Amino acid sequence: MKKSILMAILLVAIGAGGAIGYLKYTRSSGQTEVTAATEFCVEHQIAEADCPWCDPAIVEERGECPEHGVPEALCAQCNPALVAGFKAERDWCAGHGVPESQCELCKAGHLPPGEEA
Ligand SMILES: [Zn+2]
Ligand SMILES: [Zn+2]
Ligand SMILES: [Zn+2]
Incomplete structure (x- = not known):
C-alpha cells in the first residue's frame, strides 16, 4: 500500500518535472522564434512586412491589383490573410464579404440586408 503511494508521488513528481521542462523548452524556443521573426503585426494578424496599415509604403510599392x-x-480577394486586418480596422463589409472601403455594392447603394445607409 505504502509502496504504491510512493510510486504515485514519484510519478507525479516526474510528471511535474517533465511539465516544467516542457514549459521551459517551449518558452525558450518561443523566444528564439520571436527574435527570429519579430515582424508579426499582432493588431492586424499579418506579417509586419505585409501589413499595409502599419506600413502604407507597401501599398505604393505593390501597385494596383489588375x-x-x-x-x-x-486586395483581400488575392490575399485572404488581410481579412483579419480589415476587420481590426473596422473596414469590413460582412454583408458582401469585402473591405467596406472597396465595396462597390455598398458604394452603389446596394446595402446588404439589415444595413441602413
Ligand atoms: Zn499592422
Ligand atoms: Zn486582387
Ligand atoms: Zn458592402
Whole structure:
C-alpha cells in the first residue's frame, strides 16, 4: 500500500518535472522564434512586412491589383490573410464579404440586408 503511494508521488513528481521542462523548452524556443521573426503585426494578424496599415509604403510599392482594381497590398480577394486586418480596422463589409472601403455594392447603394445607409 505504502509502496504504491510512493510510486504515485514519484510519478507525479516526474510528471511535474517533465511539465516544467516542457514549459521551459517551449518558452525558450518561443523566444528564439520571436527574435527570429519579430515582424508579426499582432493588431492586424499579418506579417509586419505585409501589413499595409502599419506600413502604407507597401501599398505604393505593390501597385494596383489588375484583377480586382484595388491596391494589391490591400486586395483581400488575392490575399485572404488581410481579412483579419480589415476587420481590426473596422473596414469590413460582412454583408458582401469585402473591405467596406472597396465595396462597390455598398458604394452603389446596394446595402446588404439589415444595413441602413
Ligand atoms: Zn499592422
Ligand atoms: Zn486582387
Ligand atoms: Zn458592402
